Amino acid sequence: MKKLSLLLISLFFLSGKSDSEIVAECNWKYISGYRVSDWLSNLAVKDDTVYSGEKPIAILVSTEYYIDHYTMKILSLDRKREGLYTAK
Numbered sequence: 001m002k003k004l005s006l007l008l009i010s011l012f013f014l015s016g017k018s019d020s021e022i023v024a025e026c027n028w029k030y031i032s033g034y035r036v037s038d039w040l041s042n043l044a045v046k047d048d049t050v051y052s053g054e055k056p057i058a059i060l061v062s063t064e065y066y067i068d069h070y071t072m073k074i075l076s077l078d079r080k081r082e083g084l085y086t087a088k
Helices: 002-014 019-025
Strands: 028-033 043-046 049-052 055-065 070-075 082-087
Touching: 019 043, 019 055, 019 070
Parallel strands: none
Antiparallel strands: 028 082, 043 049, 049 055, 055 070, 070 082
């Protein structure tokens, strides 16, 4: 039983997507804090910077998965303000 649990946990972590893949695949709706726009889409992440087209718009802090959606936490480019977006 322990071997099966270990295998399932390993597969879960190996099959997970990176934060940059999640950010690129989702459309994002503003929730609170630092606001770039009401809606964000067609994003890319290079290092920890979030780009809309070729323009840097924020610093990616993290993405988290809840029961049925992702959230994305960002910082302003000057790293002074934090914002929260949800995947739609």
